[in-house]
Amino acid sequence: MTSVRVERLYKIFGPQPTELVRRLEAGADQEEIKAAGATAAVVDASFEVGEGETFVVMGLSGSGKSTLIRMLNGLLTPTSGQVLVDGEDITGMSAPALRAMRQQKMSMVFQHFALFPHRTVLDNAGYGLQIRGTSKSEINEQAREALSLVGLEGWEERYPQQLSGGMRQRVGLARALAAQTDVLLMDEAFSALDPLIKREMQDQLLNLNAKLGKTIIFITHDLNEAMRLGDRVAMMRAGRIVQVGTAEQILNEPADDYVATFVKDVDRSRVLTAASIVEPQATAPPGEDPVPSDTPMADLFTRMSARAVPVPVVDEQQRVLGVVTPAAVFKALCREVPAVGDGEHAEIEEASDV
Ligand SMILES: Nc1ncnc2c1ncn2[C@@H]1O[C@H](COP(=O)(O)OP(=O)(O)OP(=O)(O)O)[C@@H](O)[C@H]1O
Ligand SMILES: [Mg+2]
Incomplete structure (x- = not known):
């Protein structure tokens, strides 16, 4: 099983990023970075996600969630800091090595499903394996199995436009599952779905993962979703992780006023x-x-x-x-x-x- 650890991670967009990291370390605030014509999207993030854990990153729009998750699988290079996957620092890896690491260890589920309209459900689900060069029969077998895990047995030969939003996202999830990686990265994977369907998908993910035991890093701006899914939740604000804890800890001992305001409207009864x-x-x-x-x-x-x-x-x-x-x-x-x-x-x- 795979674990993911992040050490003092920074991502600055704009000019002189390394110099700006130094200034942030010396106590500069976001205003100062903005004045320098740059954006500090992720600032000094450190955390570890254990094997089989569901770790949710929660924060308002623009708080740096997507930037953070893209550094975890090497789609973005950090300005400074380390990302350790199974103890190995991926930040210095070459592009082909990163690609291989992703294929072996990390699959991603996207917000807008990212399905190919001209491919069948089966081919969409098998896509991650196809680019890896797996044999056709093996791809189909694994894709079928993944589709049945998400309740889409019998839909293999349909096309995405024949499916509802919830079903399309099940195909997205099946594609990630078919790749049989230990880690799933999910960036707002359920945000585009209607509330009822969203809840169904959350249930399905919880049930599935009780069986599969994957390590899941799940991004959302929906606090109820974060608390429902996360073994632990990281609260992000303006690029910084301001608190990491269980739902109970965050509700009962919010680290600051920002978190306290955030959790005020959460449905405690659920x-x-x-x-x-x-x-x-x-x-x-x-x-x-x-x-x-x-x-x-x-x-x-x-x-x-x-x-x-x-x-x-x-x-x-x-x-x-x-x-x-x-x-x-x-x-x-x-x-x-x-x-x-x-x-x-x-x-x-x-x-x-x-
Ligand atoms: N490629 C880029 N170039 C410049 N600035 C960027 C880039 N990508 C992100 N940013 C900025 O970094 C900050 C964090 O963006 P990010 O997309 O990580 O936030 P987010 O929490 O995922 O937001 P959302 O909930 O809207 O998806 C924002 O201010 C954004 O404008
Ligand atoms: Mg985002």
């Missing part, structure tokens, strides 16, 4: 899960059906509205992790609402002792 409020306990209270640790707060709330009692939480192997109490659910959901007095918490606490 993002926060039982895992974040479980109170460790070796045995479950008898008589209550357990819930998995990734159960969203909204579902816990619904259940506890019917009966306000502590609920056991279990891991994937059905081992008891502890319990969640109605009070903890209530508190997690109402964190931003100062009007909730301690009295009400106490009432819920009391109800949970039934």
Whole structure:
């Protein structure tokens, strides 16, 4: 499996980029860079993405997300810093070596699908293998398998224009999967889709990756999407990564006002899960059906509205992790609402002792 590490990465567009990196290191701000007629698209980015991790890069338009991801697979050369893929620095690699690295290790899924209109779904899905010179029969076999993974069995001989947007993006995903690389780079891959289809695609990606265990670097400007998909989320602002953390950490301990403002509108009831409020306990209270640790707060709330009692939480192997109490659910959901007095918490606490 492949891991990706980034060390003090910079990308400056414009004149005298190296000199501007020096000035940024010495404390220059974006205004100063702008005054020099340049753009600091990525500034001092460092992070590591573990094998099998889904790492989401989140930020407003122009914050540097695409520039960052393009440096990860060598489509852009950093002004300074290192990109280590499996421990090997790719920043000094020749173009052919980079191409080979991409083919072996990293596939990309694009925002606007990037399908060839005159090729069938099967040929589109096999494209990544074709440019690698794989045999026709092997290409077709792997492309068919990838299409069936994304639920497009039976559509192999159709053309992109006969497909809906969601299906086209499934072909894009199948193309990346057929290449059988360990790493998937996804730059706003679901942004062009309708909200419902987008959600379906997110579910599909989560289900698929529970099986495949790929390392995914996913870019989005949709915070709900970031929190849903990411094992960890990196928050980018004006080229800098201002916070890296789990959804819970970012929601509950935003690093600065920018992040705090960003997360204000997030749907806490969907993002926060039982895992974040479980109170460790070796045995479950008898008589209550357990819930998995990734159960969203909204579902816990619904259940506890019917009966306000502590609920056991279990891991994937059905081992008891502890319990969640109605009070903890209530508190997690109402964190931003100062009007909730301690009295009400106490009432819920009391109800949970039934
Ligand atoms: N080739 C380039 N030449 C000059 N400036 C560039 C180039 N590519 C990007 N930029 C600038 O770098 C900054 C970061 O751009 P980037 O595309 O990485 O942002 P982004 O976060 O992906 O935005 P979006 O959400 O709109 O896709 C922007 O100010 C952009 O104008
Ligand atoms: Mg972009």
